[in-house]
Every structure is written in structure tokens, then in C-alpha cells.
Amino acid sequence: MKTFMKNPLPHKGISPVIASIILVLIVISLSGAYLVFTGRLASTQTAAAEQQASQVQKLTTTIFSVGDIAGQSVGIENIGSEDLELNSLRVTLDGATVNYTMDGTIEPGQRGTLTLTGLWMFGPGEHALRVSGAAKSDSTTVRVKPNPDELALDMRFNEGGGTTASDFSENNNDGTLKNGTVWSAGKFGTAVSFDGTDDYVTAADSGLPTGNGALSVEAWIKPSVLSGYIVSYGDGVTNGKWFEIQMHGVYGLVVSFGGSGCDILPSGVSIPTNQWRHVVATKPSGSSVVSFYVDGAFVSSASPSSCTINLTPADNLKIGKHPTTGSYFKGLVDEVRIFKATYTPDQLYVLERV
Template sequence: METNHLNNFSLLPITQAYKEISSNKSLYFLTQDNKLIKIKSITKIPYSGKIYDVDVANDIILVKREDSKEAYWSGNSNPSGKEEKIPYWIEQCNLTASDNATFWIKVPFLQNNTNTTVYLYYGNPEASSASDANSTFIRVIDGVVGSWHFDEGSGTTAYDTSGNDNDGTINGATWTTGKFGSALNFDGTDDYVDCGNDESLEVFSDDGTKLLTIEVTFRRAQTGVSHGIAGKGTSSGWKLVISSDDRVCFTTILVHDYYFNTKIEDTNWHHLVIVYDSNYDTSLYVDGQFKEKIEYDTVGKSASGETLVIGKEQRDDYHFNGVIDGVRIYNRALTADEISDLYNNYGYTTENYPGKVLVRKYASPEPTIASIGEEQLLTKTDSYGNYSYTFKAPLEAGTYTIKVNLTNPNGIYGENETTFVVDDTPPSVTIDSPKTGAYIPSK
């Protein structure tokens, strides 16, 4: 029988080793003290990344994943239990400047009442990133120029997360619970949000080359009265109003009033979208469904320098009475499919990806961002392989895991872990002296 071995831990391609073992050849590991450890078997685990489990006397595991350069997320969430690559997108990763990293992953399958483990393989500086928002989210929508989620929950500023920094100043409106997280409650008298007059919000042009989509999620406190939802301009521009007869009205100021026949006659949550297209026509979508289109042949007038307001229309004629949970302004005409996806899911915007709306599922309650612990790269130990590392324990009570991974320069890998418990129960203090009722003389 032929004999082969790995000299000084040099690596024989695992595919070749697998073929040799399968051909009844003997294969050995040669240790640093020149001892031979015979490999009993090599099992090829079904997986597109070609994982091999090498069985030797000391239970050494040798793993090769494709070219060993690509860092990626993987998990065991599919019904077969096999590990598989999952799409991910890196929103931000600036550990040097802020110690913050935000990763979004798309888990393809979650089974009820079972644990799902997701792994992150990383650490190779030569790895090419597979970060891709388009494969991670349901849809990526372009053209957002203003996005106010109203998720701050406190304070007097409604931040614009479109990347254009058109932060709104809250005047009178109060924080409340919305359909998605926090929202703003408007009293119908004098509450509104001033979003400024930056050029990025000027989505009308006198030559008709600029388009407009307005998206809003709201719930009125009463019907049968006029509600100003948003507007930009007084002698030009646009405004969006629900009239006293509960019809939706979009106005290109001093040009045309688009009164739709569609009525919203209840006080439930609604998702309303107005699309003003290149033909000067205006389409109405309510709760993801196309309702009607009004055709017109004259372009709206630019409102350059005019302020965008939410919760009223600019002339103070109508104020909104109820709760608004998010407004977005686009400089393009959204499609019916895009609007349907926005209604049936959740549109996420972030300054880390300007001008984009990332459509994803929404869970109630939403998962919170949690620290997954610190990692320390140990590049040097003493002559016995020992290393001492001190870390700050988490503040929240619970059981935590410490895991140590070791990989030598030739790719031999091993790991171990232990757990520790953080107990935040306050100590009980007993005073033995002085006794209750005792007198302590003053000096």
C-alpha cells in the first residue's frame, strides 16, 4: 500500500487527499516531533463550499472553503440542516473611527420553535466583499430625496434619513406610538413640522422635467373635516389634502386641483401615495392599490425657496388632526410594484445609503441592536502558548459565552469555549452595630 504524508504541516490539497484515501492509500500527518498520525478517513460533507471532515486519532478537523479568501455569512436555517451561504449587506463598518458595524442578513428559512445559528466568517484582508443590498432586501428603490420616519420618540427634531439632511423642526406635535415604532400626533389646530427649503426638495420644474411621488402613512382622528397632510409653496408648488368630504386632493398650486373620487371615510391606518408623472397626470394609490388617475395637460410651477411642511398645507388653511407615521418624497414616479412592496413591507432609509429605500419585512416588536461582544486578535503568546486577556463584562444579567479560536499558519484550526454568568442582584446589607434605638453621643 502506498504511503503519503504532510511534511512539517505542509498542506496537501484536500481534494487530492480525499482521492488518495478513497483509493485505499495510507495518509499521515507528520507532527513537529516527527511522529506519524494516520488519517482514518476523510468524509466529504454535502455542501457547495466543499467541506471535508478529516478523522485522525486526535480528532483533528481540517476545513477548506472554496478559495479560503471570501468572507461571508452562513447559517443552518434551511430545512435540511445543511449550512448555506446567505445574502448580506454591510451598512457601515468603521471600527477604527466609531467601533460601530451594522450588518443586514437575509435568512431564507426560519422554523418555528427551533434555534437558528448564523455564522460570520471573516478576518482575511484579501477577501473580496460579497455585500449586496439588492440580494439582501426585497427591493431597493431609488430617488428618495426626503424621508422622515418619526422614530426618534423624543425631542424637537424629526431627522431626514434620505441622506440630504432635511431635518424637520417639530412645532407643537407630540410623540406617540405609530404603526411602525414612534410617530407624531398633530392636534388639528397649529401643529406642524418645518422641513426647510433645501434645493434637494424641489422636485417640480417649470419645464416639466422633474417628477414627484409623495408617500405617507397616517391615521386621522376624525372624518368630515379637511386635513392638510403636507405641502410646499403658497403661490406655486404643491399640497396634499384630504377634503371635508373625505376625498383625496392633490394640488399643483395656482395650476390645477386634482380631486379624486376615492374617499377615505374611516380613522384607520392608511398608506397613501401620489404619483405625478411626466405627462402631468396624477395617480392615486391607497393601501398598495391603484385607485384612479387624473389627466391634465399643464405642468405644475416650481416652488424654489418655499418651505416643505408636514401636518398642514403652507397657507395654514388646513391642519392635520391625527397621527402621521412617516413621510417620503421622491424625485421620480414610483411604479405600481414598488408601491405595493412598500405597503406590504417596510421602507428603511439610512444616511449610510443616500437616496435609497430598502424594502424589508417588519416585525413587531422589532429586534433590538445588541453587542455581540469584543474580539481580540492574539498574534503572540509566551513560549508555552499562554495568553492573558482582560475584558469588561457586560452590564446586563445573563449567561455569556467566551470562545477562543486558534488557526496556525498552515490552516490547522481548533477552538474552545466556556461560559460565565453576570448577576445584577443587589447585595443584602445587614447592620449589626449600632443597634436600633441606640444613642451616639456627640463630641
């Protein structure tokens, strides 16, 4: 028996014309996609380049110069063509950052002022002041000095030898190192070192605050023990007629105007031993309220329960000792100043251009 197979379906191919058309369409589609991609890429690159150029232009045109120097203020002039953002600046003295106040902007061609704080940390003398921005800095040499207004005593202890400690105020109350007081490395330069037994510095009391006038006293101290007198002057006997700032074993840093009702105004802060601390006690004229500052920060105020303050210089200034009795400070003392005015630590020092 014969078997018959059906003929397969005939194969129908794509005509060359249609294939060519399809190929052309694919090429056109791919070319269009490529052009869109490259166009977007070029647009992105152009935008990035324009932004970078704008930033570079802004950096090179936002420039300034340090102008006037007075008090705690540094004048800044915008000599560029873009606004100067003051909060973007950095101020340094000898490479160490100095805090300042004033935000906002200075428009091109205009001036602004930065008010510096914390100058007490740097001590008197010449320093390199630099103000830096994003792409520009300007520097100058300045002198940090005690506020000259009402300066009654300015004893820096930088002699480093001999028995004389110079007073740089106009009162010229030079001090004398007594009983073997020695020199030592200080907070700034050298300092005096007291043994706590009989060492002290004495000086004339000409021009020191009297009566119930304004008073500010500052010193850098590095106590070895938590007791002893830092600075004192007055008659040392009559209530209200002498001043003393001291370390107290119970009350920490204290001020006293002497005698019953005038004694022991506590700050409530204890000064650590063998570490440098900047201490300030200040009171307004006609007031018995004493304010205490340690390392630039306000810590407390106190006033005597019953006291008529009438400071009466009588027996020379003492540094490291009670006005009259044998009570002494053990440790290092540096940079002692007395002002006939009420100052906060930031007001104790001012800037001037050298």
C-alpha cells in the first residue's frame, strides 16, 4: 500500500524592499535616541560648568580687607563685587580662633564691623590678626592691651629675674618680691611663685580704688592648695576698709571687704589645683554686689549682709598675702590688674593696630 505525504506549506520570505525599510527605521530610531541622550548629557555638562564658573567667579569676587582696629572691633570692607557673608569668616590671633559677633552681609563697597570676644585669653602684647574667607584672607599685626580707661595697676610679671615687678599703669606702683619669692614659667611669659609660708609681692597703693567706687580685679592663678590670698589692699583692720580676693577651703573663690558683716562673699566655684584659671571680681560704684567670672564666664554674684564699704589704702598692696596678717598663697600668680571701673572679662582688653 502506498503512503502519500502532504506537501509542506510553501516558505514565504520577507521581501528585500520591506527588510530595507525596517532596517532604515531601526537606524533612524537609534540615531534619534543617541541624539537625545547626547543632547541631555551636553546640557547637564553645560549647566554644571556654568554653576562651577559661577562659584569660581563668586569666590574670586567676594573679597575684603581689614580696616579699622579699635577696642574689641575689627572693621571689614567688602572690596569685591558679591555680598560678603560675615558668618562665613574666621578670625584668628596667632593662628588660634577668636570668637566674634555680627551676622549678616556686607554689600560690595560697604563696611561692617566684627566685635571680638575672649581677648583676655591671649594676654597683652603683639599678635598676628587674620581674617579668612572662602578664597581670601587679610592679616595685620595688632596689640592686645589692658583697657586703659581707669587702669590702676598692671603687673605682668614678665621680668623673669631680680626682685622688681613693674607696674605698667600710669601709677607706676612697681612691686618688690619678698622673702625669697621666685620666678617661674607663667601663663604668659613668666610668673611669680609663692611657697605659701612667707612669700609675697608688695607695692605702693597709689591710685587704687577707694571709698565705695567701681572696682575690677583680675589675675591668672595656678594654686597648689585651695587656700590663700591672691590680691589684697587697705588698712586690714577696720570693717569695710580693705579688699581681698582669695582661695577659701570651704567657699572656693571669695571676696571680702574685711571684718564683721563684710566678710566672705562666696562665688560658689572651686578652683582646681595645679591648673591655670583666669579669675575676675568686679563691683559697680556705690554698690556692694560683687560679680565673679572664671575663665571668661560669669559664675555668680554676692553681697555682704551688712557692710559699709569705704576702701582706704593704708598698708600697701599685697599679692600672695593678707593685708596685715601672716596668711599666704601657695602657687603661681600672673597678670594681675586692678581697674577703677566695672568690666567684664571681654572688656578688660582692647585692640589697636601696631
